[in-house]
Amino acid sequence: MYRYDEFDHGFVSQRTEQFKDQVRRRMAGELSEDEFKPLRLMNGLYLQLHAYMLRVAIPYGTLNGRQMRKLAHIARTYDKGYGHFTTRQNIQFNWPKLEDTPAILEELAEVEMHAIQTSGNCIRNVTADHFAGAAADEIADPRPYAEILRQWSSLHPEFSFLPRKFKIAITGAPHDRAAVQVHDIGLQLTRNEAGEVGFTVFVGGGLGRTPMIGRKVRDFLPEEDLLAYSEAILRVYNLYGRRDNKYKARIKILVHKTGLEELKSDIEAEFERIRHGVLRLPEEEVRRIEAYFAPPPLEVLPETSTRVEARRASDPAFAHFLKHNLNPHRVSGHTSVTLSMKPIGGIPGDASDDQMDKIAELAERFGHDEIRISHEQNVILPHVKLDDLSALYDEAAVAGFAEGNSGLITDIIACPGMDYCALATARSIPVAQRISERFGTPERQAEIGELKIKISGCINACGHHHVGHIGILGLEKKGEEFYQVTLGGSANENASIGEIVGRGFSSEEVVDAIEKLVDTYLDLRTNGDETFLDAYRRVGEQPFKEALYGTG
Amino acid sequence: MQVITANRLLDGEVVWLGLNDEWVESVSDARVFDGKEAVAEGWALGTAAEKDQKVVSVYEMAVIEEDGQLVPVRLREKIRAAGPTTHPELGKQAQAVSA
Numbered sequence: 299m300y301r302y303d304e305f306d307h308g309f310v311s312q313r314t315e316q317f318k319d320q321v322r323r324r325m326a327g328e329l330s331e332d333e334f335k336p337l338r339l340m341n342g343l344y345l346q347l348h349a350y351m352l353r354v355a356i357p358y359g360t361l362n363g364r365q366m367r368k369l370a371h372i373a374r375t376y377d378k379g380y381g382h383f384t385t386r387q388n389i390q391f392n393w394p395k396l397e398d399t400p401a402i403l404e405e406l407a408e409v410e411m412h413a414i415q416t417s418g419n420c421i422r423n424v425t426a427d428h429f430a431g432a433a434a435d436e437i438a439d440p441r442p443y444a445e446i447l448r449q450w451s452s453l454h455p456e457f458s459f460l461p462r463k464f465k466i467a468i469t470g471a472p473h474d475r476a477a478v479q480v481h482d483i484g485l486q487l488t489r490n491e492a493g494e495v496g497f498t499v500f501v502g503g504g505l506g507r508t509p510m511i512g513r514k515v516r517d518f519l520p521e522e523d524l525l526a527y528s529e530a531i532l533r534v535y536n537l538y539g540r541r542d543n544k545y546k547a548r549i550k551i552l553v554h555k556t557g558l559e560e561l562k563s564d565i566e567a568e569f570e571r572i573r574h575g576v577l578r579l580p581e582e583e584v585r586r587i588e589a590y591f592a593p594p595p596l597e598v599l600p601e602t603s604t605r606v607e608a609r610r611a612s613d614p615a616f617a618h619f620l621k622h623n624l625n626p627h628r629v630s631g632h633t634s635v636t637l638s639m640k641p642i643g644g645i646p647g648d649a650s651d652d653q654m655d656k657i658a659e660l661a662e663r664f665g666h667d668e669i670r671i672s673h674e675q676n677v678i679l680p681h682v683k684l685d686d687l688s689a690l691y692d693e694a695a696v697a698g699f700a701e702g703n704s705g706l707i708t709d710i711i712a713c714p715g716m717d718y719c720a721l722a723t724a725r726s727i728p729v730a731q732r733i734s735e736r737f738g739t740p741e742r743q744a745e746i747g748e749l750k751i752k753i754s755g756c757i758n759a760c761g762h763h764h765v766g767h768i769g770i771l772g773l774e775k776k777g778e779e780f781y782q783v784t785l786g787g788s789a790n791e792n793a794s795i796g797e798i799v800g801r802g803f804s805s806e807e808v809v810d811a812i813e814k815l816v817d818t819y820l821d822l823r824t825n826g827d828e829t830f831l832d833a834y835r836r837v838g839e840q841p842f843k844e845a846l847y848g849t850g
Numbered sequence: 851m852q853v854i855t856a857n858r859l860l861d862g863e864v865v866w867l868g869l870n871d872e873w874v875e876s877v878s879d880a881r882v883f884d885g886k887e888a889v890a891e892g893w894a895l896g897t898a899a900e901k902d903q904k905v906v907s908v909y910e911m912a913v914i915e916e917d918g919q920l921v922p923v924r925l926r927e928k929i930r931a932a933g934p935t936t937h938p939e940l941g942k943q944a945q946a947v948s949a
């Protein structure tokens with residue numbers, strides 16, 4: 299399991315002390331808001347519509363019961379009893395007081411957590427596949443590499459003032475669950491013919507105003523070159539990335555403008571220069587960091603559990619949960635369980651203090667004290683014995699996070715939108731809630747099958763709408779909320795950016811529009827196995843357009 | 851009709867500039883600034899309060915009168931004045947009910 303080494307402990311407490319003093323000076327009038335704002339942002343503290351918001355990092359979405367209990371405690375003591383898991387595998391508290399934030403950061407530091415690198419034009423927290431260390435299809439656990447990248451990038455003097463924020467994601471399996479192709483750098487673990495572990499490298503992916511799928515710059519980068527190659531990419535970006543216009547400052551624009559081949563050769567040239575230097579990653583170092591993430595000892599057990607199978611046959615809700623919320627584990631007799639933070643009609647990604655305590659307890663009792671937060675805003679217990687599923691499910695059901703909807707139409711990603719966010723042009727959460735209610739019966743969801751709806755409340759695309767099978771972007775038109783719908787996006791290994799289907803919809807119309815799209819799909823699919831995305835890719839947008847706007 | 855709004859420095863609470871230079875927690879108590887000169891005066895008061903560590907993020911916003919109450923024009927400001935539409939039990943709207 300990941301733990302801070304001593305360097306980090308010292309560093310985090312030093313930062314907390316510093317911030318405490320900065321808050322004191324702000325309150326005493328020694329710092330103006332202009333001076334203070336960059337400092338608070340560096341510590342994850344934003345000002346939203348109703349209050350301050352504190353964004354706490356959960357590196358690679360990995361935490362344990364003790365840490366989750368601390369988050370529950372913070373929600374209860376300093377906030378209004380809940381927190382919000384984000385698409386960046388972070389948690390946001392929506393109501394902290396400025397004067398309380400130093401105390402919150404101190405409490406977080408007690409459990410090796412912090413709010414550093416959740417904001418600003420730096421290399422943000424590295425995100426990883428939420429089934430890391432557990433998935434049957436995994437080549438290697440991506441988190442040790444994410445941690446190595448984190449240690450390298452934390453406070454890297456050269457990269458603290460980049461042209462713009464910079465996001466890295468890494469996935470350990472051929473099936474990309476970390477959306478690596480929509481990050482500035484995307485890394486996919488792979489093996490070469492000799493069986494050695496390395497990375498396929500993508501550069502220049504990103505969402506926001508100008509969505510782009512990352513371009514592949516390397517089929518196979520050897521493990522030892524991870525840092526040198528990343529540094530080469532960052533240096534080229536730091537040198538050529540635009541600083542005069544923040545909408546053109548992300549590396550994706552550079553890839554687009556400079557052209558892939560030229561950029562690739564710049565990166566390779568820089569890489570050649572530094573690859574044999576201090577950044578070469580020694581094998582022992584990788585193995586040392588890997589030890590932090592050592593999996594719990596898991597006993598090899600029969601592939602099926604008679605207890606579970608008996609109940610599956612007689613309990614439809616449980617059967618539904620088993621069908622959708624489990625991911626195959628590399629150790630027989632175990633599974634990774636998705637606890638759904640998407641109750642029907644609920645707020646995607648919100649968890650109450652009591653729910654967080656319960657998650658901690660369940661992780662300790664049934665999951666070797668390991669918890670993951672997914673970028674899809676759900677909570678995962680990665681290592682659960684099949685035999686424990688029944689008991690786990692019952693407790694999760696009482697606590698309100700056992701909806702068997704993972705990957706289904708009600709498993710919606712939604713950003714906070716205009717209910718909280720100062721940048722929003724429309725609300726996201728209420729749209730998600732209404733869609734969830736419309737399609738919420740188990741039969742209807744199961745009939746529709748895999749369908750990812752993603753909603754953002756403005757062009758910044760925190761809700762990843764461009765890569766939703768159905769994406770919804772909330773805008774403002776003549777003072778009213780207005781929703782633009784895109785089709786055909788995807789964030790997995792076959793990533794694509796969704797296409798705008800036509801004119802947008804008012805808040806009243808948008809859920810009906812989604813239903814028309816879904817009904818059109820159900821009518822035209824070849825069979826129950828053809829997903830919405832497959833069908834869309836087969837037939838194109840025409841039938842969907844007609845359903846929405848008629849043939850005229 | 852314009853009013854001046856901000857967030858209180860210490861707790862982030864949404865406030866509006868009221869009478870006697872007080873920052874009030876309900877938009878209906880806000881002081882209305884009509885016309886260019888009045889708005890400029892409002893801005894000056896707001897900026898001074900920002901310098902004084904009372905509030906942050908000062909700006910002007912439009913209101914109209916509905917049933918004798920001041921109501922923000924834009925949805926964003928309506929939500930700021932009430933609280934998250936997804937949590938009727940939180941924010942100012944909750945206090946309004948319990949008061």
Ligand code: SF4
Pocket residue numbers: 713714715716719720721722723754755756757758759760761
């Ligand atoms: S997409 Fe826009 S509205 Fe949604 S959280 Fe991001 S910045 Fe805020």
